[in-house]
Amino acid sequence: MSLTNSLRSFLTTTRLAVSNTVRSYSSQSIISHKWDVTIIGAGHNGLVAAAYLARSGKKVLVLERRHLVGGAAVTEEIIPGFKFSRASYVLSLLRPRIIKELELVKFGLKVYQRNTHSFTPMRDGRYLILSSDVDETRREISKFSLRDADRYSTFEDKLCKYADAIQPYLERAPADFSRGISLKSLYELGPSLEAGRKLGLREIPEFTEFLISPASKWLRKWFESEPLLATLATDAVIGAMISPNSLGSSYVLLHHVMGEYEGRKNVWVYPEGGMGSVSRAIANSAVHHGARIEVDKTVTRILVHEGRAIGVELENGEEIRSEIVMSNATPYVTFSKLLERDLPKHLQNEVNLIDYTSPVTKINVAVKCLPNFTCLPNSHPDKPQSIHSASIHLNCESMTDIHKAYLEGQNKQVSTYPMIEMCIPSSLDPTLAPKGAHVISLFTQYTPYNPIDGPWTESKKEDYCNCVFNSIEDYAPGFKQSVVGKDILTPPDLEAVFGLTGGNIFHGALSLDQLYWCRPSRTLCGPVTPIANLFQCGSGIHPSGGVMGSPGLIAAETVIELFRNKDKNTSSSSSSIN
Template sequence: MASERDILIVGGGHNGLVCAAYLAKAGLKVTVLERRHVVGGAAVTEEFHPGFRNSVASYTVSLLNPKVIADLELHRHGLKIVERKVSNFLPVPGGYLATGEGRTKSEVAKFSQKDADRLDAYGDRLEAIADVLRDLVLQTPPNLVEGGLAQAIPELLKSASLGRKLSHLDMTAKRDLLALFAQSAGDWLDGWFESDPIKAVYGFDGVVGNYASPYTPGSAYVLLHHVFGEVNGKKGAWGHAIGGMGAITQAMAACCRERGVEIRTDVAVAEILVEKGRAVGVVTEKGETLRGRAVVSNLNPKLLFGKLVDRSFQPADFAERIDRYRSGSGTFRMNVALSKLPDFTCLPGPGDHLTAGIIIAPSLAYMEQAYADARAHGWSKAPIVEMLIPSTLDDSLAPPGQHVASLFCQHVSPTLSGGRSWDDHREEVADLMIATVDAQAPGFAASVVGRQVLSPLDLERTFGLSGGDIMHGNLSLDQMFSARPVLGAGDYRTPIAGLYQCGAGTHPGGGVTGAPGHNAAREIIKDARRGRLRAA
């Protein structure tokens, strides 16, 4: 007999909503529980200064999976995505580099004709790997299991299928794949290019959400992770959701409601209820008990198993591995209200470059020093700042003639040493970030009429991003694919029967993709059809 609720989803971020939409379409009764007053997790749009709205945490569109967009009919539910007119804009001493369709080669040639001549080969080689891995994004990883042949055969078949996909790569691509998984972004790019600007633009993707030097082994994969995306069918493009990132999750919520999902906000979960070794519901912070046939977590695995699941229900080695799960991306996030557009010394006046991702980090060496400073001091003396000005593409975000900007700032330490708290240093570091932009665009600081500042601690408190980690855990080789978050729990199931995960702490990881939610729903639906979801 079915219970009143089949599925309880803890956390109404975008993956939780995606999972709910697929489960509801399959005929399951789903309730989403969100701690905040609005669903969307880190992908929300809010007013942060009177008359100024912005994407508060996540800030740009590229990785949102096309299948998720189509299956949830997000465009019918109001989502509109527009492409940046310039992909990236990088001020450098004595000039700038602007990348984008039809212009990258001539821009790179300003610094190195040799590098310009290598761009096509670089793009083709990277895309060959990205195409194969893009296909794996919506696959459930083979899960390392204990038990007999009956348990192992399905996972062996998955492994064989994966092997067939990778076998289609030629030897050049296989060698590139090995390098990208093992090397640093810096080593990978140094092997391709000689000029600092193009290495800085591409290398920035290797440290986004990754508290590491661009020369840290494994950071090349983080670079590759950001190549998977597309906007409106154009691979590798970056875009903006009209109305901000909240427009994505509001469209998802509309789809959920249309399919009969119950969405409850201002409901903080205090405990996953486990009886006889099985998750059967949740207890809220207000003391309400809600029961269901299964519970699905959209939270960071450290938060789920560290705070909501009693340790006595977790296998000892599993709990120990979760304790060691590395989470903390060194992110400092700001939203600023501007009285006018910034005016860059290297390219004065308005223009399409102001629609780009504006990267203030002119070289890999600059990024490496920023990481070293953060490790030693807590934050970079010369930080990495990516600035977007979404109001150049979307006039709904600010009053006429004024603008909003997103500042995605790195590197800062997820936690400060010596007993220091981010609460005591938040504004000091925010001033440094503003000054870093002002050095490239004099007058920027004076144009700031309001700001919202989110340190790693604030990101954790507000959005549940442990250590400010936008990826819900490092994208390192030991925390990817079948090992995300832990070997033996890589198929969205957990060691506790009836408890699943659907967040970015599962394959394929972070970014506003919807893929973990899509994949988790498929596994839950399989279990429901096989009778593995018992009545609560």
């Protein structure tokens, strides 16, 4: 069997696995079945919620509008023989607890570790490599600054300490004081006390300064060499319409370094088979515990009766009833598109004010050979070097370069020299492309949702893609000639394909006014909503985006607690959760 046919067979088998599980319910349609929880959207957070709820014994139905599960964490064979992580493309933030408790390794999760973390080539022939090898990293940085090389390990320790301090927040809902002070709300302050203990009182002012400062200011306190500053600054802006000079960009930096895998801090890995294998492993766990997952099922309305969510309506007019409805969609879609009634004016205003600005255009490229960088030529045309498995930063030779690109995007212009993060997962994972060929992920910015010269057209997309390819050509001549095919996803495309409002990969900007108590807004923070029995479980709530799983976990635990309390109070006359 050819590799192309093998990949197609694998994808078909995966989809049938979900269908076969559904067939165990064939004697009862999803319409007549009594569900405890209906979940809108089979993105990874919705699947995490489904798995935990099913583990607790609840009857769970997940409805997905697309033909496959995963939301933005999917693998798709857009070009025959080439499997792409079409939206999200690397793994680090998924909570270790989720991996362990849902037994994701048992259910198919396998990853490839990257020993070289980042590679920043320069047009003048120099380059910077950061890796897990401390001595190598020190030698690399010392090419630009001995002072920076001496300070780098201390800088990493500091950043890891900050990341460790916020770990207690990542699996707990924000403290709720909306009904005054109670034992429960005081208990919910536990993460703050734990964070303070980990930091120590003397370090809290510095940590606070870090959180609210521009990344450029904080990084310049540590380093002087522009290639190192720019390389680190990419994590402070990736996925966000901000500059390294923007207030709060340091938090975005922290958000991207607070992950871990198998105990290794601040590492990013490639899942075998692409990001869709992460979602499939979670789905497999959910199905194993009794959840039912239905694809090609578009929810058009959340049904509400007497102020309570009672189910959903599908595109074909069918209604499905359940005690609880959970939405993995963005807050805008949930409250402005799916609710069958208007929200109170003040709530609708809050929904309308949520910032979904996105700078991202994702380009997936199939190539017939590896990029060959002028500054560090390939030793063998078909053998990947360690740099090919890294995050490769292009047009990132100084923070000024990134800021200039941002200013164009802020003015609704497409950046002339876009910031590019290139990843080549097939350099480690042979299942993604035919032998000798490769799949390349290009995460690029800044591209506005509505360019100043009019909406995106196919011609404009091609022009922008050519601009990106020309930049790559500057560093790796011959790249354009190696291209077999491509898939261009501008912010409107990301919205249309994956349901990401505004094309924002985080379900809402990671700005300081949209974090913790205020994510996505003060009234709508956390999984609980003003509509009884309706809960949010997507990345639009705390602790926000990335393939983390925490919003789904927090939402599931909130609902499990409500069911537990209901069981303890069986004398209640209401048949729904209060």
